Amino acid sequence: MSEKYTYEVDEWSEDTRKFVIKSDRKLTHDEVCDIYQDASFDDEGKTIEYKKGIVAQTMEVQIAI
Secondary structure, X not given: OOXXXXXXXXXXXXXXXXXXXXXXXXXXXXXXXXXXXXXXXOOOOOEEEEEXXXXXXXXXXXXXX
C-alpha cells in the first residue's frame, strides 16, 4: 500500500455525523457516497472495513433531541 486516499464526509439530517474514509485507491464521488450511506453506525470512533483496502470511521455523532 504505497499511497492512501482520505475523504472527510459530513452528513446532516435529524442528526450530524462526520466520517473519515481511507482507501488504497482513489474513489469516485458515488463510491464515497455509497460508503457513508451504507456505514449506518452510531458509535463515535467505530471503524469498519467496507471492502478490502477501504476503511470508514465515525469521527463524531450529534443526535438531535
